[in-house]
Amino acid sequence: MxxxxxxxxxxxxxxxxxxxxxxxxxxxxxxxxxxxxxxxxxxxxxxxxxxxxxxxxxxxxxxxxxxxxxxxxxxxxxxxxxxxxxxxxxxxxxxxxxxxxxxxxxxxxxxxxxxxxxxxxxxxxxxxxxxxxxxxxxxxxxxxxxxxxxxxxxxxxxxxxxxxxxxxxxxxxxxxxxxxxxxxxxxxxxxxxxxxGDDERLEREIGRIAAALDEVLQAPDGLAALEALLRYLVATHERLSVRKIGGILEKAAGPRAQEAVVTALDDIERRGERRGRAQGRAQTLLELLAARFGEVPAEVSARILAADEATLVTWTARVLTAPTPEDVLGDDGQRASPARRSVARKRARGT
Structure with a gap:
């Protein structure tokens, strides 16, 4: 790697x-x-x-x-x-x-x-x-x-x-x-x-790079390179399924590519599932913060949307006790000033 x-x-x-x-x-x-x-x-x-x-x-x-x-x-x-x-x-x-x-x-x-x-x-x-x-x-x-x-x-x-x-x-x-x-x-x-973005050209011209693709897969970092290529093609050819794109690359690179393509596709799909769960948790956390504190600061929202699932679980557990949105992030975020904490506590109490 x-x-x-x-x-x-x-x-x-x-x-x-x-x-x-x-x-x-x-x-x-x-x-x-x-x-x-x-x-x-x-x-x-x-x-x-x-x-x-x-x-x-x-x-x-x-x-x-x-x-x-x-x-x-x-x-x-x-x-x-x-x-x-x-x-x-x-x-x-x-x-x-x-x-x-x-x-x-x-x-x-x-x-x-x-x-x-x-x-x-x-x-x-x-x-x-x-x-x-x-x-x-x-x-x-x-x-x-x-x-x-x-x-x-x-x-x-x-x-x-x-x-x-x-x-x-x-x-x-x-x-x-x-x-x-x-x-x-x-x-x-x-x-x-x-x-x-040109699905027809992707399928029609893939043979042009068949030899180069085969060489990429034989390199020590071939699996990492294949995953990077697959991620790009999946992101820029939205009308084609992940498996369809994998099949196109596999056909071009030959039988030796099959195992590498399957491994890379499985990893992409697993990461996609984890990312989907994380996005769901992030949205839930943002809704909880908005319900308790009102508008969520942009820097807090950005950190939440970029966080992994395990971190989001930790932050969600703090929502009911943290005095400010920033404190939900704990030591991972920027600590709020005493004045902001006082305002946040009053807002949370409805006073």
Missing amino acids: PKSPRKRALTSPHDALFQWTFSQREHAIGLLKAALPPEVVAAVRWSTLRIEKGSFVDRALRSRHSDLVLSARMGAGRIYFYTIIEHQRDVEALMVFRMGLYMMRLWERLTRERPGLKMLPPIMPVLIHHSDTGWTAARAFQDIIAVEGPERAALLPHIPRFEVRLIDVSGGRAGDLVEQALTALGKVVLWCLSVC
Whole structure:
């Protein structure tokens, strides 16, 4: 089982699969080697690649964009790779502008962490895109600046200039990508992203990744990878049953995949049952809190909805005696101030 990738709130199935896969160095190196210019690939010391902490995507956009920051030695310094996966129906016309914002935030963080920095390290922006139409917007920042005629040439030296490396998986095969540099799991993941929500293509084109899928299953972490893939496909192909999707993968990978698919499906279904019970307990607890205290604070509600079943059982037992909603969470939550506790006690007594 591979080490868990850096912890962060996952906001979409695309984010979950992307982070799980490419937060592992082997697969991240394969992706970057496949996406970057040959001159850069040759200059980077790939043995020094590391996953950087933090996300620069606006919270409101995390259902559509997921980012991953990596860095490696190149020459005397480090180069940073700012990678975004963008999954939405339409192409965002100013996506290159948004990429620029995120790159600036990364540079800003680097200057805060190293106050004596005299020069900025290079950042290579990589965009993995999927939409109904495929990429139709500008790749270069200077191409979204609205100025024409002879004055454009005079202004260009004063306009930021950069171009994103684009991996457009919308059409099935990613363009501008050296596929042989990808790991087997990297190939399968990009293909799964490309058929997101298209049940017919999932069944029709599964043979395209049969060899890669078989290689994934033979790896030491093959079962974990298969479970991650199944979870993504189940989440993005809602009209197909879990068993149907498992059968599609099993057929593509051959007889050796049968046991792995069955094991992964059983685990997914067991976890789904546990998650269903936990969601039911969480809803009951929220209703009890609302009946006793009135409106439940947002931070308390968020922690309850994210808790496991055993924790919810403990918290539910405290509802009748805890003086505030925060105290229901006990030492697991933030303790309420004495003033808030006094108000809560009066409210609970109806005074």
